[in-house]
Amino acid sequence: MIRIIVVHQTRLIASLIASVLTEEEGIYVVGLATSVEEALGKVERSNCNMMLVAATLPNQGALTLTREMVKLDPTVKVMAIGMPDSENMILQYVMAGAAGYVLQDVTTERLLENIWAAHNEKALISPDIAAKLINQLAELARVSxxxxxxxxxxxxxxxxxxxxxxxxxxxxxxxxxxxxxxxxxxxxxxxxxxxxxxxxxxxxxxxxxxxxxxxxxxxxxxxxxxxxx
Known part of the structure; x- marks a missing residue:
């Protein structure tokens, strides 16, 4: 069973995402939040095991929330949604501890696939993004x-x-x-x-x-x- 908190700066959009997710058997939306602070406050009360966090949260809130959750409860998987196709940004989320991500133009089917993959300790990465991540990691290794x-x-x-x-x-x-x-x-x-x-x-x-x-x-x-x- 996947218990999700949806985090988006616009509550209406968070509600729309939640309505889509609740149609999937085995997925339960246990909370909505519009800020980092609200999301962190709901973690313990909701007994969630996953967060869907909008990459568009103001002031890099999604990155901040990802890092905070790794420290607070690493068993709660964080997935960034609405990501731009940027290898550097994706790498930031991976290094921050995100369990997965979906790009801005993702379909509902792809979103659900990624949620289940993250829940099962897997990650779905497109070949293009995988190649970019490998290149970026190689660059980091070279610099280091x-x-x-x-x-x-x-x-x-x-x-x-x-x-x-x-x-x-x-x-x-x-x-x-x-x-x-x-x-x-x-x-x-x-x-x-x-x-x-x-x-x-x-x-x-x-x-x-x-x-x-x-x-x-x-x-x-x-x-x-x-x-x-």
Whole structure:
């Protein structure tokens, strides 16, 4: 029996997902939550053994919740739903302890397949994503063989540089990052230069290897675009 808490920032969408899941024999939705705090508060009371967490939770909430659940109760499997097709982001979730993930364009059938696979200690990964993960792990191994990653190095990054590094991890170009943060491309290039220098790496891929060490500082609030001008 699978007992699921559905976590989505929009309660209506969480309810719609729940209504689909409850039609599957053997799956019971035991709670809905719209935030990390609400989800954590329902874990013990609901006796859940799985969480479906929207990757779109604000301030990287899904990653935060995944890490918190690994510490709080590793027997509760966390699956990220609505993931972008980004190898760096998927790797972040895998390294955070996620039991599985589904992409943004997933069908109901595929979602259910992934839920049952995770419940049975398996993971369904498309060949394309598997290849990307292998490539990323190979890159991490290469970087690690050249230098010992220093988790403390990320503490040198400013909040805005952390924002940029997270977006690099999502595979965004400088232009896309500039549009996301509403700043000039030149400003983004400066941030990227500073990130590479502070982390003592040669390129964006090596910088992305530090993402697992990057603590979420979302509670401090994002910087405004004015600070970059």
């Amino acid at each position: 063989s050249q230098q010992a990653l220093d988790p403390l190095a990320v503490e040198e990054l400013t909040p805005r540089e952390r924002d940029v590094l997270n977006l690099i991890g999502e595979g965004m170009t400088n232009q896309e990052i500039a549009e996301q943060l509403v700043v000039e491309v030149g400003t983004v290039k400066t941030h990227v230069h500073n990130i590479l220098k502070k982390l003592d790496v040669a390129n964006r891929e090596e910088a992305a290897a530090f993402l697992p060490f990057l603590e979420d500082e979302a509670e401090d609030g994002p910087e405004t675009a004015v600070s970059d001008t």
